[in-house]
Amino acid sequence: xxxxxxxxxxxxxxxxxxxxxxxxxxxxxxxxxxxxxxxxxxxxxxxxxxxxxxxxxxxxxxxxxxxxxxxxxxxxxxxxxxxxxxxxxxxxxxxxxxxxxxxxxxxxxxxxxxxxxxxxxxxxxxxxxxxxxxxxxxxxxxxxxxxxxxxxxxxxxxxxxxxxxxxxxxxxxxxxxxxxxxxxxxxxxxxxxxxxxxxxxxxxxxxxxxxxxxxxxxxxxxxxxxxxxxxxxxxxxxxxxxxxxxxxxxxxxxxxxxxxxxxxxxxxxx
Numbered sequence: 001x002x003x004x005x006x007x008x009x010x011x012x013x014x015x016x017x018x019x020x021x022x023x024x025x026x027x028x029x030x031x032x033x034x035x036x037x038x039x040x041x042x043x044x045x046x047x048x049x050x051x052x053x054x055x056x057x058x059x060x061x062x063x064x065x066x067x068x069x070x071x072x073x074x075x076x077x078x079x080x081x082x083x084x085x086x087x088x089x090x091x092x093x094x095x096x097x098x099x100x101x102x103x104x105x106x107x108x109x110x111x112x113x114x115x116x117x118x119x120x121x122x123x124x125x126x127x128x129x130x131x132x133x134x135x136x137x138x139x140x141x142x143x144x145x146x147x148x149x150x151x152x153x154x155x156x157x158x159x160x161x162x163x164x165x166x167x168x169x170x171x172x173x174x175x176x177x178x179x180x181x182x183x184x185x186x187x188x189x190x191x192x193x194x195x196x197x198x199x200x201x202x203x204x205x206x207x208x209x210x211x212x213x214x215x216x217x218x219x220x221x222x223x224x225x226x227x228x229x230x231x232x233x234x235x236x237x238x239x240x241x242x243x244x245x246x247x248x249x250x251x252x253x254x255x256x257x258x259x260x261x262x263x264x265x266x267x268x269x270x
Contacts, residue, residue, distance in 0.1 A: 001029035001152050004085040006076045006110075008035060009049035012091030015121035017056045019266055020089035022127060023119070024061065027152040031063040032085070036075045043067060073109035080116060087150065089119045092260070108260055111241055111269045117149050119236075123265040129158040132234040134165075134225050134259075135197060142240040143201045145270050147208070154208055161213040161232060162201045164194050165224045184214040222258045229265065236266040 005020035007013040017033070024031045033053050035046045050065045057063065068075040080088050092107035111118045135142050143162060147154060154160070166182070187195030198214045205212040217224040229237055241256040256269060 001027050001087065001150075002032070002083070002085045003029060004032050004034055004076075004080055004083075004088045005053070006034050006036070006072075006088065006090040007049060007053045008072070008091075009045075009052060010091065012121065013049075013053075014056060014091070015125060016089050016091040017053045018125045019119065019121040021057045021061065022125060023087065023089065023153065026128065026156045029086075029152070031057075031061065032066060032079075032083070033057075033063055034066045034068065034076065034079050036068050036070065036072045038069070038071075040069065073106050073113070076106075076110050077113045080114060085116060087117055087119060087153075088114060089121065091121045105260075108257065111256070111260070117146075117268055117270045120260065120263070120267045120269065122263055122267060125266070126235055128153070128156070128236045128266070130233070130235045131157050131160045131238060132229060132232060132236070133160060133162050133238040134240075135162055135201070141197055141201060142238065142270060143204060145240065146238060146268075147204060149270060151208070154205075154210060157210055159211045159213065160205060161215055161228075161234070162198060163215050163217065163225065163228055164198065165221045166194070166216055166218045182216065184216045187216060188214070221255060222262070225259065226262060229263065234265065236268055237263060238268045238270060241269045 003020055003024055005017055007017055020031065033050055035049045037043060037046045046067045050067070054063065054065070066079060068079060076088065076090070079085070088110065090107055090110065092105055107118070107120050133143055133146065164184070184198055188199050189195070194216070202212050202214065215228070217228060239256055239259055260267060260269070
């Protein structure tokens with residue numbers, strides 16, 4: 001597995017370096033440290049940033065280093081695509097106020113253009129044993145995409161919770177009221193769309209020997225995901241992101257945008 005860690009030397013980037021080290025310790029593979037400069041005159045500073053990052057990871061960890069020149073988000077994407085990395089790990093400061101809500105920060109611009117998963121470092125960094133996957137009901141399921149991209153990491157997870165939020169606002173026309181109040185077992189027993197997706201997730205993870213907990217919450221999607229995130233004390237949260245075309249490829253859907261803004265722990269966007 002090829003892991004790319006993007007660092008700028010900031011406090012948030014230090015979290016990303018440490019989180020990337022945790023993932024590498026779990027799954028092995030190759031590790032690359034990347035920093036981006038705008039002008040060649042910044043190269044000495046970039047080299048110092050990489051030395052600091054290598055110190056955080058430890059001398060015993062084998063790694064490569066890269067310095068690219070250009071716009072930060074675009075160069076991270078180019079590095080990941082050119083060298084076929086499987087996972088990008090980066091930090092992102094939580095943006096407060098209207099500016100953070102309307103102007104896409106670096107992590108969001110990277111996610112919107114990136115063909116591989118992006119892990120955003122936040123909060124406490126610890127082994128990723130307990131993971132929350134926030135399913136959206138899309139086809140293919142988020143869990144299927146996660147298995148496709150990151151099977152080595154999934155095999156190291158001890159418990160995975162697949163969360164579906166039943167929201168009356170987001171419900172498709174004709175969905176009966178009882179579905180909006182049902183728990184996971186009832187949805188599966190009555191073979192609803194959400195229930196069939198949960199059953200498929202259970203079957204896929206059984207093949208990987210990963211313990212899966214199916215959970216349903218009711219209410220506003222972002223609010224319920226954040227509430228579950230807190231109550232479950234998860235080590236990492238996984239969400240999906242819709243990528244647009246043309247100029248819209250630089251924007252994320254509202255759900256991903258809000259969770260990137262508000263999450264207080266490592267967030268994997270697939």
